[in-house]
Amino acid sequence: MCVIKIKNVYKSFKKDKPVLKNINLNIEKGEMVGLIGPSGSGKSTLLRLLGGFEVIDPVTDSEIEMLGQLTQNNGKKTSCCRQSHQYIGIIFQQFNLVGRLRLLTNVLIGRLGKIPSWKGTLGFFPKEDKIKALEALERVNMVDFAFQRASTLSGGQQQRGAIARVLAQESKIILADEPIASLDPASSDRVMNHLVNINRTDKTTIIVSLHQFEVAKTRCERIVALKDGEIIYDGSPQNISKEDLINLYGVESADALYA
Ligand SMILES: Nc1ncnc2c1ncn2[C@@H]1O[C@H](COP(=O)(O)OP(=O)(O)O)[C@@H](O)[C@H]1O
């Protein structure tokens, strides 16, 4: 089943200067896709379009479908776009937890789409939701920190909290935008282990943008490479050529990467 369908998508912020060009991509349920490409190649913009934070250009026959529902076409969001937030979990480079709130409360925010809004607004989370949030924290080994303010946690711990939040949300699709870019190597490993584990165990479809090709190569079964807003490679990490890497990262980096 195709859970993400991107057809003929362009995105410009300035007239006639598209930062994404002719993007066509079908992603199947349970895939773990590594989105790579140099800075400015359009990775975040693509993820933001899928998350419904940006609108595609009004190009004939262009569309985005998430879980079989049309969320954007021909330059407009559809009525399904808002609903799609319920099942799309987003993870950012900067963790995006509310620092003054306890970690558990941050994770419960992931459940807000699932309970009557007045309860959530008043901070009355039903017991079942608290249990779900604690279970999510348990999965990322963060349950001991449930009652600590998010701002007192390390970057790696906050990112694991952000993963717990998308778990509590019961996301069917996770979009992670450079989730390890601000982390040290050990914390990066832990965060990537959790994402891979969620992908394998829950069959959650994951697109993760990564700065480092080595990480994408070892953690993702499919690589999509962007350069100047165009897809220049889509396939398994094994088949990417040295020319592709030179094209993406320049000669010296490619030599080191193509071992
Ligand atoms: N809100 C915006 N307004 C104007 N230009 C933007 C905006 N967001 C991104 N861009 C431009 O789009 C291009 C792609 O950016 P981005 O998607 O952030 O790339 P990446 O995540 O691969 O580094 C860049 O040239 C960037 O300057």
Ligand SMILES: [Mg+2]
């Ligand atoms: Mg980016």
